[in-house]
Amino acid sequence: MAEGLNNLGNGAWAWLAHSNSWGWSNAGLIADGEESLLVDTLYDLRLTSEMLKRMRAAEPLANNIDTLVNTHANGDHCHGNELVSGAQIIASTASAAEMAELPPEAMAAIVEAAADMGAVGQYFLACFGQFRFDDICHTPPNRTFEGELALQVGDKPVQLIEVGPAHTRGDVLVYSPRDRTVFTGDILFIEGTPVMWQGPVANWIKACQLIEAMDVEHIVPGHGPLTDKAGVSKVRHYLEYVRDEARQRYDSGMGAFEAARDIELSEYSSWSDPERIAVNVDSLYREFSGEQTMTDIFELFARMASLAGFEEPTQPSD
Numbered sequence: 001m002a003e004g005l006n007n008l009g010n011g012a013w014a015w016l017a018h019s020n021s022w023g024w025s026n027a028g029l030i031a032d033g034e035e036s037l038l039v040d041t042l043y044d045l046r047l048t049s050e051m052l053k054r055m056r057a058a059e060p061l062a063n064n065i066d067t068l069v070n071t072h073a074n075g076d077h078c079h080g081n082e083l084v085s086g087a088q089i090i091a092s093t094a095s096a097a098e099m100a101e102l103p104p105e106a107m108a109a110i111v112e113a114a115a116d117m118g119a120v121g122q123y124f125l126a127c128f129g130q131f132r133f134d135d136i137c138h139t140p141p142n143r144t145f146e147g148e149l150a151l152q153v154g155d156k157p158v159q160l161i162e163v164g165p166a167h168t169r170g171d172v173l174v175y176s177p178r179d180r181t182v183f184t185g186d187i188l189f190i191e192g193t194p195v196m197w198q199g200p201v202a203n204w205i206k207a208c209q210l211i212e213a214m215d216v217e218h219i220v221p222g223h224g225p226l227t228d229k230a231g232v233s234k235v236r237h238y239l240e241y242v243r244d245e246a247r248q249r250y251d252s253g254m255g256a257f258e259a260a261r262d263i264e265l266s267e268y269s270s271w272s273d274p275e276r277i278a279v280n281v282d283s284l285y286r287e288f289s290g291e292q293t294m295t296d297i298f299e300l301f302a303r304m305a306s307l308a309g310f311e312e313p314t315q316p317s318d
Contacts, residue, residue: 001270002016003016003017003018003093004016004054005051005054005055005058006226007058007282008179008181010178010179011030011031011032011059011061011156011179012029012030012176012179012181012218013028013029013030013031013055013058013059014026014027014028014183014218014220014226015027015028015029015051015054015055016225016226017042017223018270019272020189020190020191020192020223020224020225021192021223021272021273022127022128022129022230022273023043023076023127023128023131024043024076024223025040025042025043025051025074025076025186025222025223026040026183026221026222026223026224027040027042027051027077027183028040028174028181028183028220029055029059029062030153030156030158030174030176030179030181031059031061031153031154032153032154032155032156033153033154033155034059034061034154035061035065035066035067035152035153035154036059036061036062036064036065036066036067037065037066037068037069037153037158037174037221038055038062038067038068038069038084038087039069039071039081039153039174039183039220040068040070040071040077040078040183040185040222041068041070041077041078041079041081041084041160042076042077042080042129042138043075043076043079043080043131043133044080044132044133045079045080045082045083045135045136046080046132047080048079048080048083049080049083051080051252052083052084057168058153065084065086066087066088066153067087067088067089067090067151067153068084068087068089068090069090069091069160069172069174070089070091070095070099070141070172070249071088071091071095071165071171071173071174071183071184071185071186071222072091072092072095072098072164072168072170072171072172072173072185072186073091073095073096073098073099073101073169073170074168074186074227075102075107075108075133076175077131077138077185077186077222078091078099078261079104079133079136080136081139081140082136082137082139087209088142088143089139089140089141089142089143090141090143090144090145090149090151090160091141091144091170091172092145092146092162092164092170092171092172093142093145093146093169093170094142094162094164094165094169094170094172094297095141095164095168095169095171096140096141096144096170097170097174098168098169098170099138099140099141100138100140103134103138103313104133104134104136104137104138105134105136105138107128107131107133108133108134108136110124110128111124111125111128111129111133114129114269119302119305119306119310119311120298120301120302120305120310122305122310123301123305123308123310124301124305125308128298133180133201133270145160145162146160146162148160148161148162151306153176155178156176156178156179157176157177157178158174158175158176159173159174159175159176159177160172160173160174160175161173161175163203163204163206163207163210164198164203165187165198165199165203165227166187166196166198166199166200166201166202166203166204166207167185167186167187167195167196167197167198167204168186168197168198169198171185171186171187171207172185172258173185173187173207173210173211175214175216177215179218179285180215180216180217180218181216181218181219181220182211182214182218182219182220182223183216183220184219184220184222185222186221186222187204187207187208187211187221187222187224187235188208188211188219188221188223188224188227188231188232188235189221189222189223189224189228189235189271190221190223190224190225190227190231190235191224191225191271191272192223192271192272192273193238193271193272193273193275193276193277194220194235194238194239194273194276194280195270195273195276195279195280196239196279196280196283196284197279198283199200199283199284199286199287200287201239201243201283201284201287203214204239205236205239206242208232208233208235208239208294209236211229211232212229212232212233216314218244219231219232225273226288238268238271240261241268242277242281242284243282243284245263245264246259246263246280246281246284246285246288247284247288248264249262249281250284250285250288250289256281256282256285257278257281257282257303259281259285260277260278260280260281260282260303260307261307263277263281265277270288273308274307275303275304275305275306275307275308276304277302277307278285278300278304278306278307279300279303279304282295282300282303302317
């Protein structure tokens with residue numbers, strides 16, 4: 001299916017971004033009877049406004065969205081919340097808390113300062129410079145849950161299933177059995193490298209196995225094209241591979257960043273943003289050691305910048 005709005009049939013829709021890289025996220029819509037549920041908003045108001053315009057033109061029930069579910073706390077899945085006025089906004093309790101820690105104002109400030117931040121700033125701008133954060137009003141969920149939550153959209157049952165912490169602290173799957181559709185948020189990156197901000201990896205692997213066991217025809221990832229269960233298996237195999245490779249290097253005493261540089265990505269090297277392995281190995285090392293304190297986010301971006309080929313300019317000699 002193409003980028004933009006895709007009709008999955010029976011009142012289910014998928015919004016697919018043109019890219020699977022940083023910030024270019026997917027979303028979805030479930031409609032039935034007189035009700036509609038939106039799965040995620042996008043990274044800024046311009047993108048979210050365009051998506052809603054297209055949805056409302058294709059599906060009249062999208063003109064008055066009753067419920068918005070944010071699958072997790074990353075801004076590319078919730079920064080457009082303010083444009084869904086009047087909706088009940090639902091997220092996991094863990095996601096709601098995490099959203100408050102990196103509001104759009106913080107992203108705007110980092111983008112503003114990035115030009116003076118050397119290689120990591122240049123990498124940050126390459127990832128996020130095309131989005132606008134300075135006009136967003138942080139709009140958090142007004143309903144939270146833990147574990148599972150059963151919803152109804154018209155006559156359709158919709159299940160919210162918390163599978164985090166994994167990618168983030170409170171990842172949620174949105175499963176519509178009657179549509180045989182699951183919206184996975186960033187549990188799935190298709191043709192792109194997953195990034196494990198939180199872990200543990202076992203939770204993420206278990207979430208993939210849960211999707212693989214579902215009776216679904218349509219699997220809408222957080223990033224990348226629509227996929228099938230073979231695509232889910234590839235994500236799971238990546239996580240298992242990096243876990244095993246990182247464990248070997250951890251046991252040998254190799255540092256986390258050295259291990260990230262050393263692991264051969266082989267069949268996964270063609271996926272976008274392979275430098276995210278720096279974050280993944282760091283999270284795995286933290287898990288192996290039992291360390292609770294997360295590595296500074298700017299340090300992680302500096303490691304990714306280095307792996308992506310962004311280097312500090314050399315100082316001229318006297």
